[in-house]
Amino acid sequence: MVRSRASWNGVDLSHTAGDGPVAFSADTGPDALLAAYRAGAYPLPAPNDFARTINEVTHEEAVAAGRIWLIGADTGDPYRVSWWSPDPRPVIPVRAVHLSRRLAGRLRRDTWSTSLDRDFEQVVHGCREGRDPQWLTDELVRSLLLLHEAGWAHSVEVWQESTLVGGVFGVRIDSVLSMDSMFRLRSGAGATAVADLADRFAEAGGTVLDAQWDSPHVRSLGSTPLPRERYLGLLAEQRPAPAPLPADPRPARRLAAGAAEAADGQPCKIY
Template sequence: MDSAPADAPVAIGGRLDPATILGGYRHGTYPMPAATAADIEVNHALYEDSVASGATVVLDSPLPDPYALVWWSPDPRPVIPYGGLAKARSLMKLLRNRLTWTTTANQDFARVLAECRRDRVPEWLTTELCEGMMVLNELGWAHSVEVWEDDELVGGAIGIGAGEVFVLDTCFHRRSNASKVALLDMEHRLAGAGVTLLDVEWDSDRSRRLGAGPLPRHEFLATLARGSDPIPLAGGVEPARRLGFLRTPG
């Protein structure tokens, strides 16, 4: 991975079966399938030079066009030390004093995934990727958190991890702050699981607001290599209010 591009896909092509998806995550790469022909053409325009130079590897693939699936491993990697997810004072106050939500884990993975997929542009959560993630949830690798307002699902998050690294893969909200609560709940439910890093995959203003900072790829991969077992997520119905008493270390 030392010679892999920092800001282009490390590979194109391959498959989206559950074993390949999991293998990608366990080796520090994640898939971004193209949902439309237009998306595939964009990938051609952006990455053909990297492929031609040999920097981006072309994987054996059953796909008619390998540019329909790209694999990323950015350098540096945006990560949050475990426990360091941002805990804004205003949100903590809302949780303690006003929000009456409850949270669950892995109660409705399929529905959270569908909500995360809805209205996303570009649509990287394709049907094939979602089917693979469903299998990984059944096998204990991928997890969901649900945020409920009475019986209504108002937010949620999906994550997947191995060893010391847990990926905060995607989230959604149907009420203000519900996705933030889902992520906080997910972090809290990982307590005692041995997680040291939360991987947010993409650097962005939002990821920085969550508390992410850059980690050189070789350091990220070294942390990832220290463990390979699936990461458990504590279950049960919990009051979201309990999260309002959390503090960011330091």
């Protein structure tokens, strides 16, 4: 029995696989993308026909058995895009970002500055450039730009004078901000962008940054594995209208002290 929905509305991912795709859907338009993030999933478009075929051959039995959702199955080729919702989910509590002592020392000496949403498009293209496989498709980039214009997607930029040297971007769902990607042109600039995003998000009432994929790098930034059930609970919480993220330009050196305090303090509770 194939489980399918015309949209992400009503899709429950709590009992889907934690180590593989939870859905297939060709629709990466802005409305579908935002709805998927609300449901707890994020996209991984197939970079080529071979990867698309691997999706179908590997997972068609699970789709037929109803263990993997088909969303908007009558529109386009669903196996072009797989959607993931890992269990556990690696998240970084906004008050517990860790920066290495070496980077903290560099921030105290350098004149880097940070900004919010000053050049979202350039950050997205910085994250896209040179990546193989290429998961940031043209359609996905267009949708992210539209979500940014609507106030859902945000970027942090790290500047060395007037030169962009790093950044991070993601989509905010109330108290959770799901980070899609980061890049750096200078060592430590990507981690600095994450620390700045966490600092601004905390001021706006945010709880966690969702790192999406577990890796040694995100663990070094202070990520902790959160059971998916609790992650989905964070997305579903009814909260007052969220405050906007502060957008003023800021010196990056301020992050050195805050990161040191987070690293040396007590474990941060995730609500």
